Amino acid sequence: MAKITETAWIWRDGEFVRWQDATVHVLAHSLQFGSSVFEGIRCYGTPRGPAIFRLEDHLGRLLDSCKIYRMEPKYSLDELVAACCELVERNGLDACYLRPMVVRGYGASGMVPFDSPVEVFLPCWPWGAYLGDGALENGVDACVASWNRMAPNTIPMMAKVAGNYLSGQLIKMEALRNGFAEGIGLAPNGMISEGSGQNLFVVHKGTIYTPTINGTLLHGITRHSILALARDMGFPVREQELPREMLYTADEVFLTGTASEVTPVRSVDRITVGSGKRGPITTQIQQRFLDLVRGTGEDPYGWLTYVRAERASKQSV
Numbered sequence: 001m002a003k004i005t006e007t008a009w010i011w012r013d014g015e016f017v018r019w020q021d022a023t024v025h026v027l028a029h030s031l032q033f034g035s036s037v038f039e040g041i042r043c044y045g046t047p048r049g050p051a052i053f054r055l056e057d058h059l060g061r062l063l064d065s066c067k068i069y070r071m072e073p074k075y076s077l078d079e080l081v082a083a084c085c086e087l088v089e090r091n092g093l094d095a096c097y098l099r100p101m102v103v104r105g106y107g108a109s110g111m112v113p114f115d116s117p118v119e120v121f122l123p124c125w126p127w128g129a130y131l132g133d134g135a136l137e138n139g140v141d142a143c144v145a146s147w148n149r150m151a152p153n154t155i156p157m158m159a160k161v162a163g164n165y166l167s168g169q170l171i172k173m174e175a176l177r178n179g180f181a182e183g184i185g186l187a188p189n190g191m192i193s194e195g196s197g198q199n200l201f202v203v204h205k206g207t208i209y210t211p212t213i214n215g216t217l218l219h220g221i222t223r224h225s226i227l228a229l230a231r232d233m234g235f236p237v238r239e240q241e242l243p244r245e246m247l248y249t250a251d252e253v254f255l256t257g258t259a260s261e262v263t264p265v266r267s268v269d270r271i272t273v274g275s276g277k278r279g280p281i282t283t284q285i286q287q288r289f290l291d292l293v294r295g296t297g298e299d300p301y302g303w304l305t306y307v308r309a310e311r312a313s314k315q316s317v
Contacts, residue, residue, distance in 0.1 A: 011122035029104035034163030045094035046295025097127035139266035140181035152215025203252035252279030
């Protein structure tokens with residue numbers, strides 16, 4: 001798996017610090033108890049310069065996650081948008097991955113977090129294809145994990161918080177150890193939930209299916225984007241519970257997420273999906289998505305924040 005490529009600057013609570021100086025104490029609450037809230041956001045190189053995909057939506061979800069966990073960061077959505085754009089520019093990047101983080105720092109001695117300060121970090125670094133070179137074109141082999149996703153009303157899956165990803169780590173490590181690129185988690189009732197860190201779509205007889213938001217999976221922003229694009233492209237789309245066996249009888253399966261973008265699945269549990277190649281509907285949706293985020297196709301939704309234009313507008317106010 002790819003390691004982080006260090007960049008020069010990280011935004012920390014209103015100021016830029018050197019990469020190596022963006023540290024927290026070993027007894028920070030988030031390090032002890034998994035209570036950090038975070039986002040993953042891609043910035044793409046486009047003909048108009050770097051553009052961040054659905055920046056306000058991601059940061060809005062970050063603040064919503066904070067609200068669920070009773071965290072109160074000092075910065076508004078607009079301030080965080082401006083900081084992200086300045087971060088990309090200051091690091092001289094055309095394309096990168098941003099990881100906004102809100103953490104509870106050093107203070108509380110136990111599980112109750114209120115004596116720990118809330119701190120905000122904005123790092124970014126270059127990051128290519130999450131599932132490896134060729135994954136977007138050739139697809140990946142996946143398996144159904146022995147680990148289930150969390151049940152509703154245990155911990156909130158609509159919050160993107162670090163502790164939720166312990167489940168994803170178990171799913172992913174099991175898949176890798178067994179020779180697969182990715183794992184698929186089931187809900188506690190045995191129905192399909194999501195991948196280790198991606199939402200999942202199934203194509204069957206021309207209809208696109210995806211599991212409903214049921215308290216076991218993240219309400220993914222890329223998932224939402226793909227649903228909008230698919231409907232606007234004229235494909236029938238259904239959000240519903242899906243049994244595991246639909247993975248084996250599907251014509252196409254694909255995963256979506258900020259890191260994964262739109263990645264085809266060519267086999268599940270060593271059962272070939274469709275022809276074993278990227279299917280025609282997956283190909284069309286993937287191409288439409290990539291054209292939009294790379295600035296070479298239409299963006300009627302206003303999903304791209306052009307870094308330099310955003311900074312210029314803020315500086316002129």
